[in-house]
Structures are given as C-alpha cells and as structure tokens.
Amino acid sequence: xxxxxxxxxxxxxxxxxxxxxxxxxxxxxxxxxxxxxxxxxxxxxxxxxxxxxxxxxxxxxxxxxxxxxxxxxxxxxxxxxxxxxxxxx
Amino acid sequence: xxxxxxxxxxxxxxxxxxxxxxxxxxxxxxxxxxxxxxxxxxxxxxxxxxxxxxxxxxxxxxxxxxxxxxxxxxxxxxxxxxxxxxxxxxxxxxxxxxxxxxxxxxxxxxxxxxxxxxxxxxxxxxxxxxxxxxxxxxxxxxxxxxxxxxxxxxxxxxxxxxxxxxxxxxxxxxxxxxxxxxxxxxxxxxxxxxxxxxxxxxxxxxxxxxxx
Numbered sequence: 001x002x003x004x005x006x007x008x009x010x011x012x013x014x015x016x017x018x019x020x021x022x023x024x025x026x027x028x029x030x031x032x033x034x035x036x037x038x039x040x041x042x043x044x045x046x047x048x049x050x051x052x053x054x055x056x057x058x059x060x061x062x063x064x065x066x067x068x069x070x071x072x073x074x075x076x077x078x079x080x081x082x083x084x085x086x087x088x089x
Numbered sequence: 090x091x092x093x094x095x096x097x098x099x100x101x102x103x104x105x106x107x108x109x110x111x112x113x114x115x116x117x118x119x120x121x122x123x124x125x126x127x128x129x130x131x132x133x134x135x136x137x138x139x140x141x142x143x144x145x146x147x148x149x150x151x152x153x154x155x156x157x158x159x160x161x162x163x164x165x166x167x168x169x170x171x172x173x174x175x176x177x178x179x180x181x182x183x184x185x186x187x188x189x190x191x192x193x194x195x196x197x198x199x200x201x202x203x204x205x206x207x208x209x210x211x212x213x214x215x216x217x218x219x220x221x222x223x224x225x226x227x228x229x230x231x232x233x234x235x236x237x238x239x240x241x242x243x244x245x246x247x248x249x250x251x252x253x254x255x256x257x258x259x260x261x262x263x264x265x266x267x268x269x270x271x272x273x274x275x276x277x278x279x280x281x282x283x284x285x286x287x288x289x290x291x292x293x294x295x296x297x298x299x300x301x
Binding site: 027031039040042047048062065 | 121122124125126127128129130134178197202203206207209210233237250251252
C-alpha cells in the first residue's frame with residue numbers, strides 16, 4: 001500500500017477508535033499526535049493506538065519506548081506500520 | 090494545604106461562553122491551547138487554565154496567570170513558592186494548587202480498554218495485581234492515574250519510562266524519589282489521584298461553576 005493511502009486509512013481509524021471530534025481534512029501527515037499542537041492525544045489515547053495497531057495491523061508494540069519515537073505524527077506512524085505489519089504490504 | 094478545584098463541561102455552554110473563556114486567558118496560553126484541532130480538547134484545556142486562573146485568584150495571586158512558563162518537558166510552571174498542576178478527561182477539568190507541596194494530578198474517565206493487548210506496558214507484579222482484582226478495568230485506571238500523577242509531579246513528563254515508576258499501595262517511586270498518593274473521589278465514572286512530595290493530612294475539594 002502507498003504511504004499516502006495508508007495515512008488516509010490511519011486517520012479514519014484513529015478518529016473512530018479514539019472517538020475524536022476531528023474533521024480528517026484538518027489534519028495533515030505532519031500534524032503532531034500528542035502534546036499541545038495537532039490532535040492533542042493523551043497517554044490513554046497512546047494505549048488505544050497500541051491496541052489499534054495490534055487489532056488492525058497485527059503489530060505488537062513490545063517496547064513502550066517505541067511509542068515515543070514512532071507515534072509523533074501520522075507520517076512516522078505510517079512508516080512504522082509499513083515496516084512492521086504483516087498485513088499491509 | 091492542598092486544594093483541588095474542579096469544573097464540569099456542560100451542553101448548555103454556548104459559543105458566547107467559550108469566547109468569554111478565551112478572553113479570560115493571556116494570549117500566550119490561548120494561542121498554545123488553540124493549536125489543537127479538536128474542539129472538545131480545546132474546550133477542556135480552556136477550562137483547565139481557567140481553573141488555574143481562578144485558583145491563583147483565590148490564593149491571592151491574581152498576576153500569576155501572566156507569568157506561566159512551560160518547562161522543557163511541557164509542564165506549565167512558575168518558579169515560585171507554590172505549585173499547581175492541571176488535568177482533564179472527557180467532561181472534567183481539575184487543578185491542584187498548593188503553597189506547601191509539590192504536586193501532580195491525573196483524572197481519567199473510566200472507559201473500557203483492551204488490556205489484553207497491553208501487557209508489555211506493565212511490570213509483572215502490576216499485571217498480576219490487575220487480574221487479581223474483581224474489577225480489572227477500574228483497577229487499571231487506579232494504577233494508571235497513580236503513575237500519571239507521579240510522572241506529572243516529577244515534571245519530566247513522558248521522558249520517564251512508565252515501567253520505571255513503581256507503585257506500592259499509596260506510594261510511588263521514581264528512581265529514589267518517593268511520592269505520596271491520594272485517591273480523590275469525584276464521580277463514579279472517573280478515577281483521580283494526586284501525588285505530593287509529603288503525606289497530606291487534609292485537602293479541600295472545591296467545585297467551580299463558570300458562568301461567563
């Protein structure tokens with residue numbers, strides 16, 4: 001799958017799984033997922049993302065430290081999925 | 090003394106009310122809050138800072154809101170002889186304030202989470218304890234808000250691996266620093282803990298209703 005197509009799918013999955021009141025059009029691949037800017041996700045949301053990756057992409061985030069590096073933006077998340085998923089080729 | 094101020098978002102809050110909220114805060118805080126894209130998150134952040142402003146005013150510090158800086162890890166602070174910390178989840182915003190203690194606070198709405206995917210985020214003892222409990226979900230939020238309160242009191246934010254925060258009953262340990270934890274009852278659908286650098290003998294829980 002192309003990265004840009006995966007980003008569009010991830011956007012929708014994140015908005016649904018995390019029950020966010022966000023218009024997908026307002027977020028870009030470089031929007032921050034956590035912190036003051038962008039989606040403003042919190043730590044419980046981070047756990048929900050881990051669950052989402054496991055359920056939808058069969059990715060086990062074994063090391064919680066990986067989260068910090070790969071969950072920065074939709075772009076870094078998509079790279080992580082493309083590298084690690086056995087479901088998305 | 091430790092005070093916990095809290096407020097609840099409601100459906101009756103109008104666009105006019107939210108505009109009033111914005112106007113209460115210094116532009117530097119307002120701009121930071123409004124860099125988020127979720128309206129709900131912007132609203133609860135506004136309420137959190139409004140509570141902070143209110144707590145400063147009630148404690149004789151009306152100018153303090155204009156002096157807020159952000160630590161390199163993102164924790165808003167003022168180098169002064171008092172401490173504060175804000176948290177929000179779903180409908181609630183809370184703000185802890187003290188002239189005596191260093192503090193961290195965390196509130197979370199108890200909503201179902203698929204813990205079976207998250208074992209790697211817990212120590213062995215924690216995992217065992219979660220599953221000994223009749224209400225695993227509630228116990229998870231109890232443990233989580235304790236850890237988050239400690240992380241926030243410590244001030245280094247998520248730079249500390251969560252597994253390195255050890256919770257033993259109502260005490261939390263980061264490296265060799267000990268924090269004291271208190272569960273603050275507020276709403277049966279939420280879990281809240283406050284962490285302080287000394288045991289607290291009493292605290293005040295104060296509901297604030299903003300009218301605009």
